[in-house]
Amino acid sequence: MRPRSRPFLPIVPLLAAVFLLPACSFQPRGEAVYFFEGRADPAIAEFTRELSSATGEPALGGNRCRLLENGDQIFPAMLEEIRRAKSSINVETYIFGSDATGTRFARAIEERARAGVRCRVLVDAWGSHTLSKELEAEMKKAGVEFDRFRPLLLFHRLKNRTHRKILVVDGRVGFVGGQGFDDRWEGDADSPRHWHDAAVRIEGPGVSRLQGIFAENWIGQKRPVPAGPGDYVRIQIILGGEEAASVWICVDHCDDERSIVFGTIDDDSSHRLGKALTTGSKLAASFHRVREGRAAVR
Numbered sequence: 183m184r185p186r187s188r189p190f191l192p193i194v195p196l197l198a199a200v201f202l203l204p205a206c207s208f209q210p211r212g213e214a215v216y217f218f219e220g221r222a223d224p225a226i227a228e229f230t231r232e233l234s235s236a237t238g239e240p241a242l243g244g245n246r247c248r249l250l251e252n253g254d255q256i257f258p259a260m261l262e263e264i265r266r267a268k269s270s271i272n273v274e275t276y277i278f279g280s281d282a283t284g285t286r287f288a289r290a291i292e293e294r295a296r297a298g299v300r301c302r303v304l305v306d307a308w309g310s311h312t313l314s315k316e317l318e319a320e321m322k323k324a325g326v327e328f329d330r331f332r333p334l335l336l337f338h339r340l341k342n343r344t345h346r347k348i349l350v351v352d353g354r355v356g357f358v359g360g361q362g363f364d365d366r367w368e369g370d371a372d373s374p375r376h377w378h379d380a381a382v383r384i385e386g387p388g389v390s391r392l393q394g395i396f397a398e399n400w401i402g403q404k405r406p407v408p409a410g411p412g413d414y415v416r417i418q419i420i421l422g423g424e425e426a427a428s429v430w431i432c433v434d435h436c437d438d439e440r441s442i443v444f445g446t447i448d449d450d451s452s453h454r455l456g457k458a459l460t461t462g463s464k465l466a467a468s469f470h471r472v473r474e475g476r477a478a479v480r
Contacts, residue, residue: 277362
């Protein structure tokens with residue numbers, strides 16, 4: 183008697199692999215619970231020190247901050263700074279829609295890109311899945327550098343999204359908050375369709391930190407490091423040389439259009455780094471190297 187054929191039997195392992203491998207990317211984790219045991223009054227410096235210790239982020243003084251509530255305050259302030267941009271606009275957000283609000287921001291960014299401003303937009307591939315390909319194409323055509331963070335592919339994790347909501351203009355003004363570029367944040371939380379949220383407008387050293395946070399995910403998309411004119415504030419500290427043997431302080435004096443680079447170690451690697459930092463600069467750059475307590479001008 184001829185054995186019954188089983189034509190679908192070899193397909194079973196293949197189907198199992200297709201359905202089970204993506205599940206491996208969802209690793210169940212216990213719920214994380216965080217406790218902050220500080221007892222200090224938020225109004226005193228001790229609270230700031232405790233918070234810095236808990237988060238690993240230093241407290242940056244010298245900033246000017248303004249709290250903005252709901253779309254009626256947040257969106258006009260953002261659009262005003264975008265329209266004033268002269269050098270760079272960097273946006274990272276979870277939700278960027280194709281509705282009236284999203285289109286309004288896209289058009290404002292496009293206008294500055296056509297004017298020669300370096301514009302970068304990074305949206306989460308899942309949170310901004312409603313952003314149309316047409317609006318994306320229009321931004322790219324205007325010169326906007328656009329990317330979707332972690333596109334949804336078969337073996338990519340659905341988790342690990344970017345929920346950051348950052349806007350940095352000219353390395354001078356930054357916004358961080360909970361809002362997206364979407365009609366749901368329009369108005370003043372005056373109806374169930376209009377959500378309540380808040381953002382902070384920042385001027386000062388904190389803007390450079392926001393720029394660095396944006397750069398982290400932008401670089402992760404295999405994009406160049408944001409380091410053009412207007413991307414960062416005037417002072418930057420750089421570790422250089424083998425095993426971070428040297429420390430560099432770059433000071434960009436915008437008023438007299440001079441860029442000065444100070445190095446602390448007199449070795450060949452530090453010299454090469456200093457030359458690299460000043461070569462090709464659009465500013466009239468000078469290079470200072472510290473040698474036995476004296477500055478050697480190159």
